[in-house]
């Protein structure tokens with residue numbers, strides 16, 4: 572990557588903000604671009620690429636800089652020298668003689684051989700993946716460094732996947748059917764799609780294939796009462812509503828007014844009329860209690876570390892910590908226990924996260940099952956087969972970006988005994 576002096580200076584300033592890890596890196600970047608409207612499209616592209624690459628490769632970059640504790644400027648200089656092949660001479664007057672000597676020494680260093688650097692994951696995350704081999708952790712970490720593709724979901728209320736694929740290909744998009752989700756389309760090259768007529772007409776939505784699978788294994792059917800307990804802006808709600816063919820009742824609960832507000836325009840495009848967005852104060856809200864024992868399907872897409880989405884949010888590995896995971900665990904257990912009360916006898920409860928950590932996944936499910944003998948684990952393979960999804964994963968779904976090319980989602984299907 573080539574970077575000019577203006578882009579260099581701007582990247583350092585953006586990175587300084589990102590490296591405080593106080594707010595999401597993509598929010599820092601969009602805020603910066605809003606404040607600096609003078610930056611052109613190519614400047615923005617370079618600043619975004621450079622800063623996100625540095626976040627993705629931070630373990631390696633820091634190891635190369637050691638024993639120096641690098642600041643944003645050092646990290647960018649080393650990324651230029653080591654990752655993008657800039658010669659020391661090319662830095663010209665941007666660096667002083669001491670920095671040139673230091674950079675020349677760094678340039679001669681080999682690839683760091685710590686597991687943290689090879690997997691580009693901090694030590695505390697690696698410790699929590701101890702059930703996986705070193706090779707698996709490295710493969711996972713490397714897959715998480717790749718930018719995610721753009722996946723779409725076809726809204727079956729309005730369109731068929733074959734038609735959408737034909738139309739997109741006719742327009743020159745490189746579009747493929749996703750391998751597992753029967754509703755998914757994968758586009759190469761991350762084109763901007765949100766002004767496309769298919770999007771504006773509500774025939775497609777942007778949704779990672781893994782997220783589609785979580786919705787599909789909920790198994791919502793026509794005429795049922797279904798609750799999406801942590802609906803957010805409705806990524807999965809919209810899929811559930813389409814699976815129900817806009818019949819029955821689909822409650823979209825969330826504690827965030829802002830997120831539910833973001834669901835509204837998506838709902839309007841989707842053509843669904845069976846969705847009831849419902850703001851709740853907390854998981855034990857009286858609105859939740861009123862539906863006790865009434866829902867055939869309840870999806871708990873729990874608040875989680877998001878570590879399965881590092882392809883999109885590489886800063887999360889530094890914004891989360893063992894302490895934040897422990898706090899999330901308390902919340903996850905409490906939400907799952909409360910949501911379980913809604914499930915009708917024989918009904919289905921799906922617990923899902925976009926985390927890779929057993930502590931947020933199987934750990935929560937095992938504790939739930941131990942405390943709720945009226946629920947049992949239904950092997951997800953049988954549910955995937957029922958949905959005609961060509962994937963065999965065992966008892967629970969753990970999607971791995973290195974294996975499935977999706978974000979790292981987890982899901983367990985729990986059935987309330989009759």
Ligand SMILES: C[S@@+](CC[C@H](N)C(=O)[O-])C[C@H]1O[C@@H](n2cnc3c(N)ncnc32)[C@H](O)[C@@H]1O
Nearest residue numbers: 801802803805806807825826827854872873874
């Ligand atoms: C992983 S996100 C949901 C994403 C959404 N299902 C989708 O597919 O787009 C988790 C959501 O849980 C919500 N949440 C947090 N605490 C909650 C609670 N106590 N009860 C219900 N929802 C909660 C958050 O506001 C957030 O929107």
